[in-house]
Amino acid sequence: MHIANAVPGMVLAQDLFDDYGNLLLEKGITLTESYIERLKKLGIRALWIEDSTADALKIDAVSPQLRSKLAVYFRTLFNMKFNDIINANLRNRHFAGIAAAADTAITEVASHEENLINLKIRYPSTDEANHAINVCLLSLVTGIYLKLPRPVLRQLAMGALLHDIGKSAACGNQPDSHARQGYNLLLTAGQSHDICRIAAEHHEAYDGTGLPARLSGKSIHPLARLVAIANYYDNALRSTLTTDIARQEIIETMLSQGNTVFDLNLLRAFFHTIALYPVGSFVRLSTGQSGYVIKNHAQFPLRPLVRAIAGEQPVEINLLHKPAITITELIKE
Secondary structure, three states: OEHHHOOOOOEEOOOEEOOOOOEEEOOOOEOOHHHHHHHHHOOOOEOOEOOHHHHHHOOEOOOHHHHHHHHHHHHHHHOOOHHHHOOHHHHHHHHHHHHHHHHHHHHHHHOOHHHHHHOEOOOOOOOHHHHHHHHHHHHHHHHHHOOOOHHHHHHHHHHHHOOOHHHOOOOOOOHHHHHHHHHHHHHHOOOOHHHHHHHHHOOOOOOOOOOOOOOOHHHOOHHHHHHHHHHHHHHHHHHOOOOOOOHHHHHHHHHHOEOOOEOHHHHHHHHHHOOOOOOOOEEEEOOOOEEEEEEEEOOEEEEEEEEEOOOOOOEEEEOOOOOOOOEEEEEEO
């Protein structure tokens, strides 16, 4: 939920951290006016709020415990200095922890292979740790749908988690060069060629207009092409926390850039498995009704099955079969 919609009395559904991994509020805390105002001043834009109906519908792609472990590993590594990252003892400990957690993520996501479109994959957040985890899971879901071998999925997961490591304290936050910085850091730290190339090439464009090397087409590493899609998508959804951009505009923009910015075949696979309105989302329809998304349809991310609130008896509306009805607002993800 956007923090602008938070009111006193709501209960926090997840521990809330700042960008440096410091715990701000614990899960289960009841929000007060002073808490909300303080969080706004700290730049917090989104919160997870308890909702028993939505929670009963959601299927997490990975367990909350694993997501928390990944976040701790990532925040620790992201805030380390360069000399610490290339120090063999520290490096091996942190990268081994991330690799083990990433491998567990593959197992957990793959256990839902027949129901990927209805998984709860991303957490709305503006911090770098959650962005990295979101990009990792978005990439993994598509990779599993494409039936990539497990060793390739391991490289994909690690590369996606570390794609923005060039923005870390190790290199300084230099947006124009973070892809090159990330490549150099990971190479120095002994990571695989595939992982290094994901960091280096996730801002390249399929038509050769990207950065930093202006690679094009198949000369861009295939895993980097997939992470580029997941990265753009998550960043676009992050922007909806602070702008009025409609979610359907994100899909329309990305599909219009198939074979220019993005690999069209990978883009189609991505939207076959990713739901724009995840199960459990509370939405408003063009009819004026509001309700919960209870099921998504592969290849039709804008046309879920919605359980609309209508008096004492909810009404199920399948937007796939009701083309005149659309979602006009995401009230709560």
